[in-house]
Amino acid sequence: MMSPALVHKNSLRRSDRLLGVALVTPAIILLLALVAYPLGRIFYDSFFALRLTDQAPGLFIGVENFLYAFEDRDVRSAFWVTLALTIITVPGALVIGLLLALAGNIHFRWRWPIRLALLLPWVLPMSFTGMIFAWFFNSDYGVVNDLLRRLGYEPVAFLLSPGWAFFSVAFAVTWKTSSFVALILLPGLQTIPQSLYDAAGLEGASRWQQFRHITLPLLMPAIVVALIFRTLSAVQTFDIPYAMTQGGPGQSTQTLAMLVNTVSMEYLDIGYGSSLAVLLFLMSLIISLPYLAHLRRSV
C-alpha cells in the first residue's frame, strides 16, 4: 500500500507531465508545420522534373536534378561566392567583433554611446545594410571614393566590376555581423575575474601574455558559439547582396540562397530549385551539428 501522500505526489507529477506536454505542443506543431513539412517537401520535390512553365510537369527523374546541379555553371559560381564569403567574412567578423568587445569592455564614463555603437549595426536590417553600403561604395558620389580621391588615389567603380563588387559585399557583411560577434563575446569578457589579471600582472606577464593566456582561453566557449552562428548565417547570406548588387555584375555576388530564389521564383523550376535548396540545407546542417551536439550535452 502506498501512503496517501505518495499517491498524491505521483498524481501531481503525472499532471505536471501532462501540463508540460500540453505547453510544449504548440511550439512542436508550428515548427513541424512551417519548417519540417517544407523541408520534407523540398526533399521530395527535388526528385521530380517540376518546371511550372513546362506542359506537363511532375515526372520522377531520380537524382537527375542533383547530377545536373554538379555540372551547372551557375551553381558552381554561387557555391564559390558563398564559400568565399564564408571564408572571408567569418574570420573577419570574429577578429573585429573581438576587438569591438574588448573596446566595449573598457570602463568609460559614458557607456551608452558605446552600447549604441555596438547595438545599432546589430539591429539594422540586413537589407538596409545592403542599401547603405551600395551608397557608400557608389562610384561617383560614394564616400569611399571621396576618401580615396582625398588620399590621392583613383576612384574605383566598386559595384561595377566583379572583384570589387564581391569585396564591397564582403565588407558590408563583415561590418554588419561583427557587432553580433561583439555582443556575444562581451558578456563572456565581463565574467572573467579581474583577480586573474591582477595576479598575472604581479607575476610580470605583459598585456599580450595576459590576453593570450587568460582572456582567449576563458573566452573560447563564447567564441565557438559566435563562430557557429556566424558561419551558419554566412552560408545563408541573401539580403545584403540582394539589396546591394542583385547578385551582379554578372553573377559575381550571387549566393546559393539567391540562386535558389532565382531558379524557383523566376525560372519557376521548382524541382531543380528544390534540389539546390536541399544542398543548401545540408551545408547548414553540417555546420550546425557541433553546436547541436554541444547543446544536447548541456541540457
Added chain:
Amino acid sequence: MSAQKITSHLSKITSHLSSSSALNLSSHLASRLLLWLILAVVLINGLFPVLWIFFTSLKTEVELAVTPITWLPEQASFANYQQAFSEQPLLLFLGNSVAIALLSALLALVISIGAAYAFARLALPKAGWLLVGLIALAMCPPATLQVPLFEMMRALGLLNTWLALILPNAVLSLPVCILVLVAFFKSLPESLEQAAMLDGCSRLGALWRIVLPLSLPGVITAGTLAFVNAWDEFLFALVLNAAPENRTLPVGILFYQGEYTFPWPLISAALIVGILPLVVLIALSQQRLVGNLTAGGMKG
C-alpha cells in the same frame, strides 16, 4: 573598417605615442589618448554608416550631383522626408512593419513561455532531444523554405496577408526565445512556486503570478529578439506577399528605385524612418540587451 586597418592605425598611434613619451610626455596622458582613440574608432565604426545616410537624407538632389561630394549638407532640409512619404506609402510600410513585428514577437512569446516553462520545470519525456530537435529545425536556412511556404500559404488562402509573414517570423524566433526563457526560469528558486502551490495556486497560476513577473527581464529580452528578427525579415516579405497594402519596410524601400534611377535622397530618408524605431528600441532596452543576448543570440 577592416581589421588590418584598425590594427595598423593602432600600431601607428602607439608607436607615435611611445616616441612622444620619449619626449617626456607622461605615459598617463598617452594611455588616455589611446583610450579616446579606441572610443572614437568604435563610435565611427558603429555610427558613421547610419550618420552618413542621415546626412544624405538632408541634402538636395542638386547638392548630391556635385563632385567632389559634400560631407555635411550645405542646406539641411527635411524636404526629402516629405517626398519619401508622398512618393511611396511609407507610413503604411512603417505601420505594417510595426504591426507584423509586434504580433510576431507576441505570438513567439506566448508559445515560447509555455514551452520554456515545460523544459525548465516539468519533467518532459526526452527533453534534451526535443529541445535540440526544435532548435535544429529553426536553424534551417529560410531560403530553403520559401517555395513550400508559398504553396502552403496559397493553399490556406493566406498569401498576401499579415498572417503569412507573422507565422514564419514567430516560428523562426521560437527557439531563441525558448533558450533565453529556459535560462531565466531555471535561475529562479523552485521553492517560490512550491510555496505558491501550497497556498492553493495551480501550476499555471504560479507561472503567471510568480515566475513571469520575476523573469520579466528575460521576457523583455526574448520579445526584443523576436521583434528585431521580424523587423529585419526580408525574404519571406518578398516572396509571400505581393500586395502593396501589406508591404513591410525592407521590401517597400526597394520600390523607390526606378529601373535605372536610384533617388538616393529619398531612399536615405526612408531608411532613416526605418532606423528610428530601432534607435528608440535600443534606448529603451540597451542595458538589458547587452547582458542577456548570449543565451539566445542566433541572428547575425
